[in-house]
Amino acid sequence: MTDFGFTLTKSSTINFDSLDNHLYKRLCTIEPDAQICMSCGSCSATCTAAPFSGMSVRKVILGLQRGQDVRPLLSNCMLCGKCTMVCPRAINTRHLLLTLYRIYD
Numbered sequence: 001m002t003d004f005g006f007t008l009t010k011s012s013t014i015n016f017d018s019l020d021n022h023l024y025k026r027l028c029t030i031e032p033d034a035q036i037c038m039s040c041g042s043c044s045a046t047c048t049a050a051p052f053s054g055m056s057v058r059k060v061i062l063g064l065q066r067g068q069d070v071r072p073l074l075s076n077c078m079l080c081g082k083c084t085m086v087c088p089r090a091i092n093t094r095h096l097l098l099t100l101y102r103i104y105d
């Protein structure tokens with residue numbers, strides 16, 4: 001086989017249609033604002049829990065869209081509301097997280 005000096009890696013494309021994101025869809029019916037998150041990261045930058053836990057509303061929303069279990073992240077949230085104050089899309093992130101807690105219950 002010819003050596004071209006590089007190798008092809010597996011595509012990292014995510015096929016959202018193949019994912020089980022029913023929790024995200026359910027969250028969106030209760031909290032439609034979950035759909036307008038633009039993943040800017042402002043909530044991550046100001047999160048009180050982020051420095052020691054990696055908590056971030058951005059990660060929670062993206063994880064739900066990808067069908068991941070975000071409970072380990074959620075358990076680090078202190079519901080302080082700092083993320084709500086900085087969201088440029090004015091998403092009530094604190095309320096969104098509370099709704100998610102209730103969905104998981």
Ligand code: SF4
Pocket residue numbers: 036037038039040041042043044057058086087088089090091093
């Ligand atoms: S600050 Fe708001 S828009 Fe930005 S990632 Fe967080 S929730 Fe999404």
Ligand code: SF4
Pocket residue numbers: 046047048049050055056057076077078079080081082083084093094
């Ligand atoms: S409410 Fe939760 S996610 Fe938002 S800044 Fe506070 S600890 Fe972080």
